[in-house]
Amino acid sequence: MVIITLPAYNEEQTLPLLLERTREAMEENQIEYRVIVVNDGSTDATAAAVDKMMASMPIIRFDHDGNRGLGETIRTGLIHAIEGADDRDIIVTMDSDNTHTPGLIAAMVRGIREGNDVVIASRFRQGSHIKGVPMYRRALSRAGSTLFRVVFPTRGVRDFTSGYRAYRAGVVKQAFATYGGEFVAESGFSCMVDILLKLRKLDAIMSEVPLILRYDMKFGVSKMAVVQTAIDTLVLLVRRRMGSN
Numbered sequence: 001m002v003i004i005t006l007p008a009y010n011e012e013q014t015l016p017l018l019l020e021r022t023r024e025a026m027e028e029n030q031i032e033y034r035v036i037v038v039n040d041g042s043t044d045a046t047a048a049a050v051d052k053m054m055a056s057m058p059i060i061r062f063d064h065d066g067n068r069g070l071g072e073t074i075r076t077g078l079i080h081a082i083e084g085a086d087d088r089d090i091i092v093t094m095d096s097d098n099t100h101t102p103g104l105i106a107a108m109v110r111g112i113r114e115g116n117d118v119v120i121a122s123r124f125r126q127g128s129h130i131k132g133v134p135m136y137r138r139a140l141s142r143a144g145s146t147l148f149r150v151v152f153p154t155r156g157v158r159d160f161t162s163g164y165r166a167y168r169a170g171v172v173k174q175a176f177a178t179y180g181g182e183f184v185a186e187s188g189f190s191c192m193v194d195i196l197l198k199l200r201k202l203d204a205i206m207s208e209v210p211l212i213l214r215y216d217m218k219f220g221v222s223k224m225a226v227v228q229t230a231i232d233t234l235v236l237l238v239r240r241r242m243g244s245n
Helices: 014-028 046-053 070-082 102-113 135-151 169-184 191-201 226-241
Strands: 002-008 033-040 059-064 090-093 118-122 129-131 165-168 206-210 212-214
Touching (some): 002 014, 014 033, 014 046, 046 059, 059 070, 070 090, 070 191, 090 169, 102 165
Parallel strands (some): 002 090, 033 059, 118 206, 129 212
Antiparallel strands (some): 118 165
């Protein structure tokens, strides 16, 4: 079973497109799946858009009573994903803005079945393609990747910030048993880095597959505050390097 968790905030336009592409990819690859959408206090018709898709695919929706940020939304999704999951099940996290291609899930599932605990869709592997992302953001991402690899060298990992990942359910359960709610402790986009650093301490086996990132298929502006995210991530890096929580 593949459990796909989607953090969603005001994605009424893009989420139905992503869900339809996900359904097609899962059926084409004959993968048993279900989708968990965590609606993070959306003020648009995101909830209604999700409900409309329930007739054609297995979806469960959970709602936050307000906008709590990516960290809490990822935590909610992962907690519900491991409920009743077998250790061999696979949990996939994706963005809900239609920039991640669901066709890649089959390759990520294969990577987990081959023995990895985590498979990351990476912007920094041969065969990756990025379309529609401003050059300054590409430069920041590459600089961040270099910094992370120097400070926290992790075998098989170049892209520490990608939100498109597959996890073996057993390693997510182990992480929550070890760290409790602190497994996903960062509130913003830096939570994705923190998750990997904590799984690194658990000696999780990680690998990557090349990502095709389609920002040209995104509606509206990015919800990421780029400068603040960079600052938060640097602060996190220093804290973790110094051994503090």
